[in-house]
Amino acid sequence: MSYLAYNAKYVPTGFRKLMFMNWAIIVLLTAVAGYGFIMLYSVAGGSADPWMSAQIKRFGVGMAMLVGVAMVPIWFWRNVSAVAFGVSVLLLIAVELFGAVGMGAQRWIDLGFMRLQPSELTKITLVMILAAYYDWLPTDKTSRPLWVLVPVMIILFPTFLVLRQPDLGTALLLLMGGATIMFLAGVHWAYFATVFAAGIAALVAVFQGRGTSWQLLKDYQYRRIDTFLDPSNDPLGAGYHITQAKIALGSGGWTGRGFMQGTQSRLNFLPEKHTDFIFTTLAEEFGFVGAFALLILYVLIILFCVASAMGNKDRFASLLTLGVAMTFFLFFAVNMAMVTGLAPVVGVPLPLVSYGGSAMLVLLIAFGLVQSAHVHRPR
């Protein structure tokens, strides 16, 4: 509805749209993905197979989808937000049912050319529906309890489904991404302060309750927390991976051990070195300089997104852009915190660098939405 609400006479049409895309973000995304290709080549022991070539193909497909999504007017995407969210939730339920029937802990659906993880898809559709919700909701109602409860339900339902898979990392991303959009939309501070305080209280209760009659978690769950807090407690068990990851990171030093010279990854001391822990290989081989450079690239992507959002008067568009940026931020921040030992190992890939189809495609589609918002912004 809102296309007509703005003065859209400057909105480009046809292939001219390409020129109005946010090319800085495209270049940065490509740079990050290129960094990833180099690392995948390295962890394969100096071979394009099995990972790098497949990843390049996926990136190509993803980029085409990004452009495709960017060509479609942003109001179309807003109008299909509810449908997209509904579909992704249905897919989550489908996966849940497959699991219940006895297919094992299956998180994906085979589409033939790729495996689609509904939980990945949900990361964008949740952002879309929340942005659409706040676009629709009159601003004066934003902080009213009933209107706060609606988006909370929207967030918690898929989060609950994902948590059951179980995929703690994605659940965390959904929760925090959703909450951020609510915050950006202008929900009152007090709600967040309350939830935050409640969270702290819960944490305290969990730790204080340990060993007493009202202990809240199972013993093995406490042990996992112990291992996270001090990996050296369990050097050959769960703590092994994080210890080895830290050794890899630390041994990189300022400038790293050199391309394909990382002993920790080459000799298989690192776990999941082509997926979730690829950052450790990067940091080992290219050192602090290389790792920090990646961090800068990520920050630049966020900055360009935020700049684009702030320059966009359309509520849906700016909330969507900021939501995507936040999701992207959560991806790399959680991953880096995890491999540097600041957060427990929850299984979040390093965006655009880790090997993996779903996450990359979904992210590129999300950035397609950002581009669409940028191209079709009211001027």
Place this chain on the structure above:
Amino acid sequence: MKRNTKDVDESARRISRRALVVGAVQLGIVGGLGLRMQSLQIKQADQFRLLAEENRINIRLIPPARGLIFDLNGRPIAANEQNYRIVMVREDAGDVGEVLERLTKLVPLDPEDLARAMEEMRRRSPFVPVTIADRLTWEDVARVNVNTPALPGITAEVGLSRVYPWGADLGHVVGYVGPVSDYDLSRIDDQDPLLQIPKFQIGKTGAENKLERRLRGTAGTKRIEVNAVGRVMRELDRKEGNSGADVQLTIDARLQSYVQARLDNESAGAVVLDLENGDLRAVASAPTFDPNMFVRGISVANWRDLNENKYRPLAAKAVQGTYPPGSTFKMVTVLAALEDGKVTPEETVRCKGWVDVYGTRFHCWKRAGHGNMNLHDSLKQSCDSYYYEISQRVGIDKIAAMARKLGLGIKHDLPLSAVAAGLAPDKAWKKKVRNEDWRIGDTVNASIGQGYVLSSPLQLAIMAGRLATGRTITPRLIRAIDGVEEPSGLGEDLGLNENYLRRVRAAMTDVSNNARGTAYRSRINVPDMKMAGKTGTSQVRRITAEERARGVTRNADLPWERRDHALFVSFAPVENPRFAVAVIVEHGGGGSTIAAPIARDIMLQALYDGEPPLDAYPSADRGRIAEQQRKIRERVPPGSKGQDRA
């Protein structure tokens, strides 16, 4: 629904404000991540670099080749033999069962070893080589190598293992090597990391044990890179160690072999001492054992046989066994008395068959008595009464001092497992050890080498050597280490009256050259190679009055372990002594009938550096000797390797 511009702007401004807050939080988190990276990668970089190196680099020791041991003439007596084994790498083999089945057709495999290897392969990582068969012949290995294409994962490896070409003949001298045990580690103060290598071989007994540090050499090292599961990726560098020093012993392996053969099945010990330099040419103990058996891993049955044999094959009797020296001690007693001026060479003592000492009757071995005896005759005929008498005049302390001067009752430093000190008793010793006063009867017993006196064949050979040369000969077993010769064992003059020594030597010469001498039948029949000697027959029990009454005094009537020891000490040639030989046959009977012929045969073998001509023997014995020589020539000592002994 149309939105008014004010609402839109207001909403956009609010989003921008909140976006800045979120951005600030994000920047804070990014800053935190940056700091974390800085802390890990810059502050703690050295520490993590070290941990990464520790992860990947393993240092492996390269065991050095053990030093060789040669005899006096350069014949190897402890060597390193190439030892072939077959190892299998599971991941290269594919179908393990089928490959092993094919292997069984080529090489004889022990099913038990095979089962153990299969079990080990299941347990260990697929890339770890597991030994399937050890100690294979070159032929077996060649068959395996030819069939390599049909045997994936199978490789032949070569290692070194210790081998003793002379087998049992030198068992007591060289000893043997074996894998380091926990007991070894607890007992020896040795930080050498080589000892931590599984199955590393160290000397367990004999020269192998005593010369361990020189023979072992020093470890080389190689640094290898391993991956997370321990697979060896590559060798980074390698530093070779030094192989152990080669040792040349003074033993003449051929003479030693002869001595072992001559002792044969007796429980006996014999020592041949070179009087020019104190070299031990042969140190033989019988029965003996094959050291190769220990290197290969001795079977329970063999071990039990060695341990339960009443002749104690594992005891090195030549240096470790101590026996009452019996009459061979008489030279000590008489020299002590002569030097002390308590008797003169010509002075006679009357032997009536016994001597009463404060109510105790001491018998001479000759019931009827020898009549008047001087130094010469008393030694030649081994009259006991003479010594009963003169020992009381000189006293035990002087006798003990003379014994020590001649090499008895003191420990000689040799690189052998157990070198006994023997015992030259005196008053202080008895007081200290037994807390009893010395009695005159003890002196009388000691005067003929009975009672508390104990000596080993080694000590008796040294005594004979010192008597023959008048010099402080000390035994030497190592000729050279790594080509550097050890100091000679020919020492200072003993400081004894040369006239007295000559008298004693003359008497010893007559022992085996005068028709009335106790060892006349064991004489050497070559004028310039005459042998001087002294017989000894030492009792291991007292003959009770009851036995004497019953007439049970003949050895043959007694059980083996209660029979007398037979002893003989000798040197030759009389004019220019070159060798001293001492022989003890445990519970063998009479020194003149059992020990003296053995000593004579050994002496001739040493003098002729090989088999002596038959006319060196008294004519009556030549037929028997020829037969004996033939038997020894044809003998193959247990565990020896003919081709290596050349």
